[in-house]
Amino acid sequence: MAEVDGQEKTEQPTSKKLSDARKKGQVAKSMEINSLAVFGSGLIMIYLTRSYFGNKFFELANDTFSRLNTLKINSDMVQEYFLKWALFFFAITAPILLAVFVFSFLSNVAQVGFKFSPEVFQPKLSKFNFVKNAKDILFSTRSLVETLKSLAKLAVISIFTYYILTDLVEKSMELVQLTIEETVSFMLDAAISLIWKIVLLFGVIAGADMIFQRFKFKQDMMMTKEEVKEELKQTEGDPVVKQRIRKEMFKISSKRMMKDVPTADVVVTNPTHFAVALKYDMTKDAAPKVVAKGMDELAQRIKKIAKENNVPLHEDIQLARTLYKACDVGDEIPAKLFKAVAQILAYIYQMKRIKKRKSIV
Structure with a gap:
């Protein structure tokens, strides 16, 4: 059980403390859910627009390879192909980037609701205390947990990806016998196969992390009996003072009644x-x-x-x-x-x- 100044946090957080924490941007949120949204939305867009991507790849590759024999390297040619590749990159990434942005936003709203907290963006001198910030980053329990979690996630995903890529490498030996269209199709299918399997793994990791973040947030928000009393004084006034005021009001009303x-x-x-x-x-x-x-x-x-x-x-x-x-x-x-x-x-x-x-x- 966590302690504050020697007192155990045994009391459930009040609605005021949760509201104040939310205003400061302190909420139970899992970054793994956001990662899942990025991978998932990217996978969905690649799957839905795979024919469009294939055609774009084919058009660019066909145009490039068909002109290799007559291609003269000069500044005009470099500018032309730079523009083509820029437009090509924008055309294939724009739908994915838009989907990633929308799904990332929705994943945040789904976790904590929609509420703008201006306090998060207010400048604070404490943020420029580099010694304290470095200590919090390098030696705090939270940073240690996040580091271990990231290393574990990286290890699991690396092992998972290794076995998938091993199979794909073996299949890629057959690419020399395929046409450009078939090669592009193979690359897209391989990418989708890899990404959706990683997304499934991310889903398991994100679910476990969300449970952990909610549990940890609840523990962090727990209050001591003294904190509850102090908050009650701030919101409703000191009970001793209120009782004294009630007694005085009762005396005044009693005197008026007696008259x-x-x-x-x-x-x-x-x-x-x-x-x-x-x-x-x-x-x-x-x-x-x-x-x-x-x-x-x-x-x-x-x-x-x-x-x-x-x-x-x-x-x-x-x-x-x-x-x-x-x-x-x-x-x-x-x-x-x-x-x-x-x-x-x-x-x-x-x-x-x-x-x-x-x-x-």
């Missing part, structure tokens, strides 16, 4: 765990509102202030619990509770009128 309790018409209790203070102004409110609510200790404080200010307390276990869960401070009560609350308020108003009459008498 509104004396204005309530009634406090519904359950009677020990919940207390909900309701107020209803028929001239402007569509329904009674919750001006304060609390549970346990806060509920007892609401009840105490209500008693001190002669706000009626009404005990209803189920209603108090339902109001506490359904409403926040400042909310109007839901329609399903209208009837129950209306009966309580009607009773409270009736008791106030009776007390008022008695006081007048």
